[in-house]
Each structure stands twice: as structure tokens, then as C-alpha cells.
Amino acid sequence: MDTVQRVFKGTFIHSTHTCAMEVLENHILGTSNAGKILFFEEAREQTRLVQKWGFEESNIEELGKNAFFMPGMVDTHIHAPQYSFIGTGMERPLLEWLKHTTFPIEDTYADVEIASNVYNSVVRRTLKNGTTTACYFATIHTDASILLADIASVYGQRAFIGKICMDSNNTYPQYKENTEESIEETKRFVEVLKKKKYDRVKPIVTPRFAVTCSENLLNKLGTLAEEHQLHIQSHISESLAEIEEVLNLFPGYKNYTDVYDRNKLLTDKTVMAHGCHLSNEELLVFREKGAAISHCPNSNISLCSGHLDVQNILKHKVKLGLGTDIAGGYSISLLDSIRKAIETSKIIFMEKQKRQRENNEIDILQRKMAAHGINSNVNNSVMEMENNHNVLSIKEAFRLATLGGSEALSIDHITGNFEVDKEFDALLIDPEAIDSPFEVFYDIPKEEIIQRFLYLGDDRNISAVYVAGRCVVPFHTNS
Known part of the structure; x- marks a missing residue:
């Protein structure tokens, strides 16, 4: 029998496959030395659980009256090197922003000292803001990308790390690879990460997007992912100008989705960022392939790219998670993504x-x-009458940030909620933390407290962050 490591008692909230948000008060949860959830039941079962699992009742950690646990949040799309210029240069549309801001700065990451400084900062900041799983774009530089994987592993973050692949860059020609170099360096990157045998950090095949990749490169990356059963990430249909450029570059394909699909890059381990302008025909392909979309509402608005109709995505039963997409988005917090996803739905x-x-x-x-x-x-x-459109609720947006994100990354069998045998990725939320951005004046229902946190809270309310049972925030805590 597994040994009980920690036992928590109080309120827990999470999503299931049938419920957008469950609020479970007076429950008890136990974790193992391996960081998995051993039991999760009503607290009235405490005596029986003590007898079964052999832990001391004095070791039970009881939450405060208004405190609660929620699953760790999953950022399905984030550019780690862009953290260095987050919140700047956002007056341009997507392609101009890439040319004048993004590509020149990413090009400097050939210097691993620059990369180390930024990557340490972005991993710490995301963890502090409750991102227990991050799907990172790095740069074209293999050694710096390996460094990002090392840093994520040291801090205990669950992460997918993508060395960017791009053999075409007409807007900033000095920032690209040749095709063979891109493939060989991607192979080296994958091999190094596999040899390191990280517990929770994995490589992900990362063609930047079709505009910066030749057909040959896309095809070879699709083959590489297929041979090694790797995850895949890229961008799709973020802006109308981007779509037009893709159709000009790939005239033999019927649409943007077809470019990825015919090159074996749409699988049940694929997550594509944005998708603002995908047609219903393309969404059917996503559903058939099991591919996911990362909804990045802050970036979509900030770069004037477009709005993603979440209800239409869900209607087509396409997997969907949330992404911050820094620095196209100006907030590193998935709480911001939750809020802006709701606002976009209302717009x-x-x-x-x-x-x-x-x-x-x-x-x-x-x-x-x-x-x-x-x-x-x-x-x-x-x-013709418009289809009925329901505004995205706070509960549905919460689900997208947690279980939805784990589904999008095909790790929902590992994490995403508090089901027994999953790993305990969790945030301990204190609505009454010192310097909290909101107040709780009197006794109110727990659901109202949760809503206030989701709409108004920030990292000051996240008193502890756990990944696979290990407390990774505060950073000095290693238990």
C-alpha cells in the first residue's frame, strides 16, 4: 500500500467531464510520496480513512474558513523568451509586431546567459501565478531551449518545451535556420531531453507557424513527431493577414488547417494557438484528428487579431484550453485569460x-x-436567424483553465482535477490574504468567494502551489 504523505481537510473545487465546477466543502484528500491522490472523500469518512491508510489525525492540515484548493492552472500557449518585453510594443498588428519586436529579441537568445536570466524569471513568475503546467515556445536555439527545460524541472513545473523550427523568415531574414539544420537540431533537442529523463518536462515539436516554415520542413517535422509519438504545437488562423499569407505560400492546399493536416501535424497530441478564423469545415477536421485549440483572448484583442467563438468550438466538440500567449498577451496570469475569455464571449x-x-x-x-x-x-x-449563443460562464472558463487545458495537452489522465490516482497539482487559495486585492466582509456562500477570486484575485491570494504533491511555491519550500 502507498504511504500517505500529506492530508488536507476543507473546501476543494474542480471540474469533471460532466460538471464545469464542483464545490466540495468539508472534504478530505490524501497524497502519496509519489505525489498522487490516494483518497478524496467527505470528511465524515475521516475515521475510516485513518484506519485504512494509517496516518495520524494530528497530521491533518485543515484549511482556513474561506480558503480552498483548486487544481493548478494549465497554460497551453506561452512564449518564454518574450517575457523580457511583456507589456510593450503592442501598437502593431501581428505580422508587424513579429518583425519589429519579437524576432529581433528572440534572435539574441543564442546567448545562453540572456536566456538563463529570462527563463528563470518566467518559470518563477508563472508558478507564482498558479501555472502548474506550461506549454512553452522557446527560440530556434537548441542549447537555450534545453536550458529552459532544465530550469522548469528544477523549479518543479510540469512543462512542454518547444525548440522553435523555422526555415523561412522574409520579415527578419537573419532569424531562421536551414531546413536540414532545423530537423537535426530538433532531433538533438528531443534526444537530450529524453536522456535527462525529467519526471514532468517533455519535448514538443514546434514549427513556429506556416508563414515561417517550408512545406519540406513541415513534412519532416510531422514525420519526426509521428516516429517518436511526440506532442506538437504551432499557431493557426490568428489574423486575417496571416491566413492570406499562408494561402499565398501554399496554393496547393484548400485552407490553413489543410497545410498542417496533410503534413501529419494534426494529431491527438497537437495544440494550435488562436484559431480565431477557423471555418466550421476546419473545426470538423480538428475534431476528427483529436487536435486542440489554445484560446488566447488577451493576445487576440491586444494585437487586433480577432475573436474566438468559444461556444462554436465547444459545439464542434474540439478540445479547448486557455493560453496567456505572452508577450502577444500582456498578462502572465491565467486568471486574466479566464476573465478575457468571458469578456470575449460577451462581445x-x-x-x-x-x-x-x-x-x-x-x-x-x-x-x-x-x-x-x-x-x-x-x-x-x-x-437567417443567428444561432443561439450562450455567454461563457465563470464556471466554464474555470474548467478551460484547468481540466480543459489538461485535455488539450492530452494529459488529463495525469492531472487537471482531484480524481483519485491523478497527480496532485493544486493551488491553495486564501481570499483573506494580507494585501488581498479584494475583501470578504461577512459570511457569504463559498461559491461567491470563489467567483470573487476568479474575477478579482491575483498571486497574493495563492498561498501555496503544488505540482505532483511537491510544494513548489513558496520557493524556499521543498516538501
Whole structure:
């Protein structure tokens, strides 16, 4: 029998495959030395659990009255080197921003000292903000990318690390590789990470996006991922200008999704960032392949790329998680992603309401014209009723940041909620922390406290972060 390492008692919230958010008060959870959840039951079962598992009741760690545990958050799309210029240079659209800000700075990461400084900072900052799993883009530099993997492992973060591959860069020509070099260095990167045998840090095949990759490179990366059963990440349909450029570069393909699909880069281990302008036809391909989308609402707004219709993604049963996409997004916190995902959903809802009102006005005008024997030339197709659009709820957005993210990365059998046998990735939330950004004035339902944290809270309310049972924040705690 596994040995009980720690036992917690209090309120826990998480998502399941059938419920966006469960609030479980007065529960007890035990973890093993290996960091897995041994039991998770109502606290009234405490005596039986003590007898079964042989732990001391005096060792039970009871949470404060308003405190609660939630699963660690999963950032399905983040650019680690871009942390150095987060919150700057955002006055340009995507392709111009890449040319003038991103590529020149990423090019400096050939210097591992520069990389070390930034990568240590970004891993610490993401962990402090509750990101227990991060899916990182690095740069084209293999040694610096290996360094990022080392740093994530040292701090205990669960991570996918991607050495970027790009053999074409017309906007900043000095920042690219030749095709064979990109493939060979990616192979070296994968081999080194496998030899290191990290517990929770894995390589991920990372063509930057189709604009910076030749067909030959995409095809070889797809083959490499297939041979080694590797995860894959890239960008897709972030902006209209990007889509136009892809169609110009790949005239033999029917759409953006087809470029990745025909080169074996759409699998059940693929996560594609953005997808703002994917057609329903493309979403059907995503569902068929089991590929996921990373919703990055802050970046989508900040770079004026577009809005992702989350309800349409969910309707098509495509896996979906949230991403910060720093530095296209200006916040490193997934709490911001939760909030902006909800706001984006409301914007789309209001836009659809406006179109519906316009359609109704046209319908009324056509009826009046018909009553007077006047034929209308207005296209009847614009009068089709909008599909019902439900605004994304706080509970659904919470799910996307936790279990949804683990599903998108195909690790939901390992983490994402508090099911028994999963690893204990968790955040201990204290709504009454010193200098908390919000107050709890009197007794209110636990669900209202949770909502206040999700809408108003920040890292000051995250008093502890656990990855696979290990307390990784505060940073001096190694238990």
C-alpha cells in the first residue's frame, strides 16, 4: 500500500467531464510520496480513512474558513523568451509586431546567459501565478531551449518545451535556420531531453507557424513527431493577414488547417494557438484528428487579431484550453485569460444581438414593401436567424483553465482535477490574504468567494502551489 504523505481537510473545487465546477466543502484528500491522490472523500469518512491508510489525525492540515484548493492552472500557449518585453510594443498588428519586436529579441537568445536570466524569471513568475503546467515556445536555439527545460524541472513545473523550427523568415531574414539544420537540431533537442529523463518536462515539436516554415520542413517535422509519438504545437488562423499569407505560400492546399493536416501535424497530441478564423469545415477536421485549440483572448484583442467563438468550438466538440500567449498577451496570469475569455464571449454575444436586430429591421422593411407590392432585392440570406449563443460562464472558463487545458495537452489522465490516482497539482487559495486585492466582509456562500477570486484575485491570494504533491511555491519550500 502507498504511504500517505500529506492530508488536507476543507473546501476543494474542480471540474469533471460532466460538471464545469464542483464545490466540495468539508472534504478530505490524501497524497502519496509519489505525489498522487490516494483518497478524496467527505470528511465524515475521516475515521475510516485513518484506519485504512494509517496516518495520524494530528497530521491533518485543515484549511482556513474561506480558503480552498483548486487544481493548478494549465497554460497551453506561452512564449518564454518574450517575457523580457511583456507589456510593450503592442501598437502593431501581428505580422508587424513579429518583425519589429519579437524576432529581433528572440534572435539574441543564442546567448545562453540572456536566456538563463529570462527563463528563470518566467518559470518563477508563472508558478507564482498558479501555472502548474506550461506549454512553452522557446527560440530556434537548441542549447537555450534545453536550458529552459532544465530550469522548469528544477523549479518543479510540469512543462512542454518547444525548440522553435523555422526555415523561412522574409520579415527578419537573419532569424531562421536551414531546413536540414532545423530537423537535426530538433532531433538533438528531443534526444537530450529524453536522456535527462525529467519526471514532468517533455519535448514538443514546434514549427513556429506556416508563414515561417517550408512545406519540406513541415513534412519532416510531422514525420519526426509521428516516429517518436511526440506532442506538437504551432499557431493557426490568428489574423486575417496571416491566413492570406499562408494561402499565398501554399496554393496547393484548400485552407490553413489543410497545410498542417496533410503534413501529419494534426494529431491527438497537437495544440494550435488562436484559431480565431477557423471555418466550421476546419473545426470538423480538428475534431476528427483529436487536435486542440489554445484560446488566447488577451493576445487576440491586444494585437487586433480577432475573436474566438468559444461556444462554436465547444459545439464542434474540439478540445479547448486557455493560453496567456505572452508577450502577444500582456498578462502572465491565467486568471486574466479566464476573465478575457468571458469578456470575449460577451462581445461576440452583443455582436450577434446587433446583427439580429439589423436582420429584424430588414425583415420588417421587406414586409412593408411587400404589402405595397414592391419587390425587395435584399439578399434573404442575411435574414437567417443567428444561432443561439450562450455567454461563457465563470464556471466554464474555470474548467478551460484547468481540466480543459489538461485535455488539450492530452494529459488529463495525469492531472487537471482531484480524481483519485491523478497527480496532485493544486493551488491553495486564501481570499483573506494580507494585501488581498479584494475583501470578504461577512459570511457569504463559498461559491461567491470563489467567483470573487476568479474575477478579482491575483498571486497574493495563492498561498501555496503544488505540482505532483511537491510544494513548489513558496520557493524556499521543498516538501
